Amino acid sequence: MRVGTWNLEGRWSEAHLELLAAQECDVWLLTEVRDDTSLPGFGSHFTVARMGERRHWAGVFSRSRIEPLPDPHPASAAAVVMGWVWCNSVLPWRTCGTEPWGEGTTSEKTSRALEQLMAGLTVGALVWGGDWNHAMEGREYAGSLAGRTAIRSVLADRQLQLVTRGLPHCIPGLFTIDHIAVPKAAEIVGVTRVVAEGRRGDRLSDHDVYTSELALG
Structure with a gap:
């Protein structure tokens, strides 16, 4: 099967489709x-929850039957697809403010969001993705190094492998978030x-698209 993630930046058009x-x-x-x-x-x-008037934080889309789950965090959507829990998250970034993250530094907001998020998800049978606002290696541009460490801890606890870790960001010299x-x-x-470009070379989002072909077993 193939799974993909993309931050649409609140845009939608025939070119995106x-x-x-x-x-x-x-x-x-x-x-x-x-x-x-x-x-x-x-x-x-x-x-x-929404980021704005017409923009949801996250969504899960599936060709197979989808069984919605309660949002484990206001900025995360979760659903059961083919017997697996699929969770899609936006995590805090340096200029994110307090809603729905609460007060504190970027790392404190990230750790708090991760704690709430993982408490709301069942153990095992999990696929987790989205815009985490943290590169998992190299220079940290959007998040924090302490936040990166907290994410790595969650991945280890849940026995997850990060397939996108070494892929580039659309900004040269950075790795994907x-x-x-x-x-x-x-x-x-x-x-x-x-690369998230339309036929005329116009950017469709400030994020690129990332996909993986895999066998869940």
């Missing part, structure tokens, strides 16, 4: 999702970064 369709994913973990985002042949589930993590037992066939 065309780029998504071309990746032939079975499950999409889309963040900053406008409320009219729709993929033909896919069921969907969005966070109740958009991620897909799957169980360590899963077989990873391939991982791809897709």
Whole structure:
């Protein structure tokens, strides 16, 4: 199966749909999702909370039957697909403010969000992704090094492998902050970064698209 993640930056058009369709994913973990985002042949589930008037924090889209779960955190959507829990999260960034993160430094907000998020998810059978606002190696641009350490701890506790760890960001010299993590037992066939451009070379988002082909077992 193929799974992908993309921060749509609250945008939606035929060009966005065309780029998504071309990746032939079975499950999409889309963040900053406008409320009219729709993929033909896919069921969907969005966070109740919104970033803005028409923008949800996150959504899970699937070709297979989707069973929505309560949001484990206001900025995370979760659903059961094919017997697995799929969670899509936006995590704090340096200029994120306090809603829905609370007060504190970036690392404190990240640790708090992770604690709430993982407390709301069942143990095992988890695929987790989205815009984590943290590179997992190299220079840290959007998040914090302490936040990166906290995310790594969660990945280890949940026995997840991060398939996007070494992929580049659209900004040269940086690594991606958009991620897909799957169980360590899963077989990873391939991982791809897709530049988020339309046919005329125009940027469709300030984030690129990341996909992985895998066998969950």
